[in-house]
Amino acid sequence: MESKSTTGPIANELGASQSGELPGADTSAVAPVVPTREALVRLRPIGLVNARVESDFWAERLRTNLERTIPHGASMLEACGNLTNFELAAGAEGRYHGAEGDGGNPAPFLDSDVYKWLEAVGWTLAQEERSELRPLAERMIGLAARAQRPDGYLDTFYQVAKPGDEFSDMEWGHELYVAGHLIQAAVAWKRGLGDERLLQIAERFVERIEAELGPGRREAICGHPEFEMALVELYRTTGERRYLELARTLVDRRGHGLLGSCRYGARFWQDHQTVRSAPEPAGHAVRQMYLDAGVVDVAVETGDRELLDAALRRWEAMQFSFTYLTGGLGVHHQDEAFGAPFELPPDRAYTETCAAIGGAMLSWRLLLATGEERFADMIERQAYNAILAALGPDGSSFFYSNPLMQRSTIPEVLHGIATTRRIAWPRIACCPPNLMRLISSLPDFAVTADSAGLQIHQFMSGTFSATIGPGAVSFSSRTEYPWDGVVDIEIETSIDEAWTLSMRVPSWCAKAVATFADGRLSGEGRDRIEIRRRWKQGDRLRLELDMSPRITSPDPRIDAVRGCVALERGPLVYAVEDADMPSGASVESLELADSPNVRIEAREAGESGEMVRLSFDGRLRSEAENPWPYRKFGPAMTRPSEPIRVRTLPYFAWGNRPGRGMRVWIPTQA
Numbered sequence: 001m002e003s004k005s006t007t008g009p010i011a012n013e014l015g016a017s018q019s020g021e022l023p024g025a026d027t028s029a030v031a032p033v034v035p036t037r038e039a040l041v042r043l044r045p046i047g048l049v050n051a052r053v054e055s056d057f058w059a060e061r062l063r064t065n066l067e068r069t070i071p072h073g074a075s076m077l078e079a080c081g082n083l084t085n086f087e088l089a090a091g092a093e094g095r096y097h098g099a100e101g102d103g104g105n106p107a108p109f110l111d112s113d114v115y116k117w118l119e120a121v122g123w124t125l126a127q128e129e130r131s132e133l134r135p136l137a138e139r140m141i142g143l144a145a146r147a148q149r150p151d152g153y154l155d156t157f158y159q160v161a162k163p164g165d166e167f168s169d170m171e172w173g174h175e176l177y178v179a180g181h182l183i184q185a186a187v188a189w190k191r192g193l194g195d196e197r198l199l200q201i202a203e204r205f206v207e208r209i210e211a212e213l214g215p216g217r218r219e220a221i222c223g224h225p226e227f228e229m230a231l232v233e234l235y236r237t238t239g240e241r242r243y244l245e246l247a248r249t250l251v252d253r254r255g256h257g258l259l260g261s262c263r264y265g266a267r268f269w270q271d272h273q274t275v276r277s278a279p280e281p282a283g284h285a286v287r288q289m290y291l292d293a294g295v296v297d298v299a300v301e302t303g304d305r306e307l308l309d310a311a312l313r314r315w316e317a318m319q320f321s322f323t324y325l326t327g328g329l330g331v332h333h334q335d336e337a338f339g340a341p342f343e344l345p346p347d348r349a350y351t352e353t354c355a356a357i358g359g360a361m362l363s364w365r366l367l368l369a370t371g372e373e374r375f376a377d378m379i380e381r382q383a384y385n386a387i388l389a390a391l392g393p394d395g396s397s398f399f400y401s402n403p404l405m406q407r408s409t410i411p412e413v414l415h416g417i418a419t420t421r422r423i424a425w426p427r428i429a430c431c432p433p434n435l436m437r438l439i440s441s442l443p444d445f446a447v448t449a450d451s452a453g454l455q456i457h458q459f460m461s462g463t464f465s466a467t468i469g470p471g472a473v474s475f476s477s478r479t480e481y482p483w484d485g486v487v488d489i490e491i492e493t494s495i496d497e498a499w500t501l502s503m504r505v506p507s508w509c510a511k512a513v514a515t516f517a518d519g520r521l522s523g524e525g526r527d528r529i530e531i532r533r534r535w536k537q538g539d540r541l542r543l544e545l546d547m548s549p550r551i552t553s554p555d556p557r558i559d560a561v562r563g564c565v566a567l568e569r570g571p572l573v574y575a576v577e578d579a580d581m582p583s584g585a586s587v588e589s590l591e592l593a594d595s596p597n598v599r600i601e602a603r604e605a606g607e608s609g610e611m612v613r614l615s616f617d618g619r620l621r622s623e624a625e626n627p628w629p630y631r632k633f634g635p636a637m638t639r640p641s642e643p644i645r646v647r648t649l650p651y652f653a654w655g656n657r658p659g660r661g662m663r664v665w666i667p668t669q670a
């Protein structure tokens with residue numbers, strides 16, 4: 001199979017005319033994903049410097065990330081020994097800190113948490129100078145430089161705990177995964193700050209990896225994808241095509257049994273079928289998302305339509321039957337894996353934070369490649385629900401696993417990865433720094449550009465600018481989203497010819513209308529509203545999205561929640577907590593009334609920050625006291641129940657008050 005991946009030059013088989021090449025396309029955007037001019041993409045990122053998010057829902061979270069989460073991360077990386085490992089690799093005396101303690105082997109991937117932190121800081125400093133972050137970052141960059149061996153190798157686990165065993169455990173060793181995170185941090189510092197120190201370290205390590213595993217060398221792949229997408233970004237940053245060649249080689253090596261079958265089968269690490277043939281997502285959810293992100297990157301840079309179609313096919317299968325209402329991905333606790341189609345139990349939902357983050361990273365790449373708003377819809381669902389729920393309002397507590405139901409009587413669990421409340425730092429700490437880097441780069445997801453104009457995908461308050469063909473254009477937007485569906489847009493800079501402003505109409509939105517300031521209707525639409533005109537400075541436009549509450553029912557094939565409904569409004573999924581139930585009652589006895597009369601409550605400030613709650617009419621069921629919780633099948637038994645008015649809260653804000661019980665899916669009496 002090596003021949004498939006290495007024969008023939010890498011060329012854009014579709015040709016530049018179909019590649020979406022844009023006159024004046026900005027390939028110097030300060031962003032995690034910046035396709036080259038030749039790439040097969042329809043949209044371009046405008047980058048973090050051109051997306052200034054101010055005073056809104058996300059601005060608050062960016063601030064919390066900057067002021068609390070990132071500093072907290074630095075102190076935890078210090079306290080947990082991640083930084084000490086670099087000191088040891090640089091020559092200090094001591095033993096590798098491997099997150100042992102649960103009786104397992106030392107974790108080999110702790111360096112990656114340092115790199116994710118550095119990536120988050122790189123994107124953050126690109127947006128705003130924060131002198132207090134500089135010394136911490138300098139220390140970490142200095143440590144990486146000192147720890148790197150003269151031959152370029154850099155992985156403190158192998159240098160300190162397993163010297164001589166480099167590249168011997170491709171299944172579990174995570175060496176290329178760690179290298180991938182180093183590259184992504186390096187790209188952030190290069191693009192965001194023009195600082196090439198990490199880039200030099202990363203390129204030296206990649207050279208060492210190429211000598212071992214590159215095209216024509218030993219045929220091996222890493223058990224945890226990540227390196228592939230990072231290599232493509234390294235190619236995009238440096239122009240060195242051999243990085244793209246290595247990424248394509250690794251992508252095409254997968255699925256040929258090089259990793260063999262682990263205790264969870266070859267599906268676990270997506271080695272059961274080739275990336276070109278696998279029809280649906282399988283195995284470890286984070287691995288599948290990171291792999292497909294790399295697959296899309298390789299596909300668009302090499303013009304490989306077959307590869308792009310394969311990733312699209314898996315994404316569609318994922319959306320259709322493997323995704324929780326919250327956008328959470330990966331059901332199984334045992335192997336952190338996708339289950340069978342429609343196997344989506346709410347209380348046993350694993351939904352690792354990193355899987356939803358990986359899902360957003362994949363959808364972003366597909367949005368750039370295709371221009372289709374369904375990918376922005378998924379990013380929105382994941383960002384506001386599965387991802388945001390993982391971060392406490394204090395900015396320094398985290399969920400690793402994000403279930404859609406927690407039983408009121410569950411014993412408190414504060415260790416491991418399925419904790420009953422957010423904790424300061426999980427022993428395996430992949431998720432917290434992943435949150436940091438995602439949030440710090442979130443403004444980049446809001447707006448893209450193409451030769452025709454600008455596209456608004458996520459609604460944020462701020463100023464957004466880009467160069468389109470003949471010149472620079474910019475607009476400001478003001479919104480109370482997600483609490484309100486009004487987005488006010490004002491053109492700040494324009495050019496002397498017509499261009500198109502496009503606005504996503506979310507798939508959940510029944511009606512969207514855009515009107516000019518003088519009241520003239522300018523558009524209505526389903527997926528997007530596009531307005532092409534000769535925009536002038538000061539032109540104003542109001543987009544109004546229907547934010548009526550929605551009662552959502554699941555596909556009956558999702559057996560675990562059959563007969564239940566969930567409440568949604570705008571991009572938010574809602575939940576009920578014990579704290580909002582009558583004294584002594586739990587969410588487990590809650591049912592929806594026949595006429596639930598769902599209402600939007602007044603906006604309020606609470607333990608979890610500002611929010612708009614929904615309320616509905618429910619019933620509190622009196623539980624049967626039978627000794628056996630099953631009965632003869634027959635007409636539905638009417639049990640006594642008491643009508644109650646129930647207040648819900650956004651799912652992302654659950655888990656901040658006393659009481660354990662929480663549920664998204666509410667049983668109906670049917």
Ligand SMILES: [Zn+2]
Pocket residue numbers: 352353354355429430431432434
């Ligand atoms: Zn994680």
